[in-house]
Amino acid sequence: MKNNIKIQTRNYGFYYGNTKVLADIDMDILKNSTTAIIGPSGCGKSTFIRTFNRMNDLIVNAKVAGEIKIDGIDIYKDNIDVVDLRKKVGMVFQRPNPFPKTIYENIVYGPRLHKRCTKQQLDNIVEVSLKKSALWDEVKNKLRGSAMELSGGQQQRLCIARVLAVDPEIILMDEPASSLDPISTQRIEDLIDELKENYTIIIVTHNMQQAARVSQKTAFLLTENIGEPAKLIEYDNTDKIFTNPSDKRTENYITGRFG
């Protein structure tokens, strides 16, 4: 069981300046599975997952406390190269954000940053990534067309393909379907289901049904009193969380009594 743990957090806390927004989070995130992070708006779900690829470094005055280990290595130790970390931990954002370049250019952007590739290798990466993200059939004839002309759902799958092209081990998804229509959402969910075979996925979502559909483990974050940091209320198998939560607050939240 121990070998299955991909990410480990211990006494994790997060500060904006002197304000503590997250506290005491201990979590073991399993390899090749999908973990959902749920909780009311503003409880720090996005802040939490942005810790894993250190995107929070961009925020002035942000501070991390405790330990976050990926494959047993503390990613906030000084000798960690953020570039290597972000290669390993990809991220899909809330709104599709393809570059205003061609579909092809979007996908090869990452690989080109990290190593010299021949045209053949790049072509291959593009095809494989697009197939993995279930977009290949729709765009194979317009790889040199603008990514901005795709629909929102297609753009989001392109963004997933762009992440896959860098060959990550972990994929962070910050409400990846929140700006999409139901059909596009369905496709993204199917995709997450396929990808978890080979990747460790952490998804933040507002949508309870979505968390129940796509994830194996669910974590519930909650700020109990205004001004206090959010805490991890419950973290368990998704089945259990949604059918028989052990904490009253989790039950209240998922049954829609607040949040």
Added chain:
Amino acid sequence: MKRKNLIQKFWNYFLLFVTFIVVVFVLGIIIYVIIKGWPALSWEFITQKPAAGMREGGIFPAILGTLYLIIGTIIFSLPIGIFAAIYLNEYASKNRLTRIIRLSIVNVSGVPSVVFGLFGLGFFVIFLNFGKSILAGSLTLALLILPVIITATEEALKTVPNSYRQASLALGATKWQTITKITLPQALPGIITGSVIGIGRAAGETAPIIFTVAAFSQPNLPNSIFSQVMALPYHLFVLATQLPNAPEDMQWGTALVLLIMVLFFATIGTVVRTRSRLRRVNL
């Protein structure tokens, strides 16, 4: 309801009228210069040296001088201006020092150009011993337009959505890779527009070059960056006020050539900008 519509109509036409006045004046100036200057334009006028005490012949040395000054100004001002803007927008934290830097830049753009000329004379010509030269003139003009280029570049960088930067960083790009591969290409059209405006201004400035480079009469073509040269704006001033009985059409011809040169640079800027914008849309 009726009254509202009337007021709406009034402002509609009023704004149109005001805009029209602007266009009329701009077109008026251009057309006037063309009509007055056209008769002077000839192959000889733009390729020959002045003759008969500058009352005959051409203005080729002044054209070449202005061209060199434009090129020199671009070489000095563009890299410094763009790098400074990148620093301010992408790297500098929002603290008091940054605010002071920004405020200084804005204020520098309010300094009269004749003061720049005097500074150029004191610092470049005398202190650094460049003499009255293309080098001293270009540096002075570059300083003059730096605020324009910095401000325009910063504005252009600000229009690039943060989501692009985040996507790039999240893929493992360094900050510098993100700037060179995503942010700068996106901001390019705006940077070009600002630079063209700045360079156009530098090309037409008279006061700074009187102090630092422009010769009353220097028919010999420059042979180094330390040469003094004639330049169109100053030559125009000389023909119009310093030279009794200078033929009037030569003055207007000189003005027309200067106008054409500035418009030429503006056109290059527009073409480059349109092409990079088209590429963005199509690709």
